[in-house]
Amino acid sequence: MFDALKRLIDPDHVESEDARVLLAWAKAEGHTFKHVKGKTGGGHVVEAAAGWRAEWGSSQRPYIIGKELRFRAETGIPGDVQMILVSKVLAHTLESDVFSRFTNAMQTQIDNTLPDEMRWLAMHPPVRLPDESVLSRRFALFANAEPVMTHWLDADTVQALEEAATSWWSDSLVLVLTLNRGILTARMGGQPLENAQLKLVSALFAKLAARLQVVARLVG
Template sequence: MSEWAATQGFHFSSQPAGAAFAVQGRVGGKPWRMEVGRPSRKYIRGDELRGRAELGLDPQVLVVLMNRPLKDALEKQAYALYTDTLQTSIDPNLPEEMRLLAMYEETGWDSIPRPFWSRYSVVSDDRANALAWLDPLLAQQLMEWPAPAPAADVPFMLLLLRGKVYLRMQASAGHMPALQHAAAIFTTACENALGAFGTGSA
């Protein structure tokens, strides 16, 4: 991973234990960081790949993309919690992505092939924002994982909120092709967000 990071112009750093590492770079002059480490969500087993880019975008724009099995699982979990406790409001202690699914509607459009929508779900505050962010290139990258590709039910999520782009996925620290492809997806998502919602964009 360190050699690959160097060829991409990224900065690589490993943790003392050697089981986790971080890669840092810049897109449009804005910093981003990806790291592999212990999972911060119960639905992720093993290692978690986390990405975060401080892009300074419009904080009102909100788009959540996740693989459909994860969306279904989170919605079932949320429903069970609501019915078990007879809650009438959204629990602020729930994972943020679970609350966002409860607050916003799923969207989609015909210009992206149907197989994509079978694998992924997109939730947004405004359909136009989702359209501006998720272009055909990003959709293609999300469908063309290198072999051995992650199964369709492996947790994966891209978020655009609070002016930042986030990535979260279940990943193995030893599976370099998938990690490298995830980094490419993440940087494309950042570039799209800057182009659509950055300073000076229409």
């Protein structure tokens, strides 16, 4: 009852410093901020007028400890297209985890309890990234539909990714970009949240999602 009264008096009330940073960023950018309930304690959702959303709450992936921040957007890309873009350092870590689970259990097939993106590293072929680019040296892209990825990686998209790779998207940053069932998702650690980081990641994500929406019309 006390919690209900607090929400009535102060609907934007949040309990943690990370949530306060998320709320301040959402208000400054003109986004809608919402509380959500869940079995693992709930979290918060930020909805942008452009159609994408950010979700903050308990981690849904074993490679992200504590809170997780997710950016998600419907793209219109066919649902069977699957893609994962990660730094090569993180790809190696995830691949090692998959291999360890596979060999330790002496399995004859890839563990279906693993997150999709971890299995895709073994299942899907690598997509060639632009030669002589920071992107090709530091990142890996795997997909089951290379023509779609080729359309997506136009000059503006590559430039946006290059700028991120040379400024804030470091090898130590756990950030995984995936496409599945037509939804583009970026997953990263949600502790601690910083306003500058939220601005940079959301700006890149919005560009990547918008380009995929254009590609969906081209390949559809």
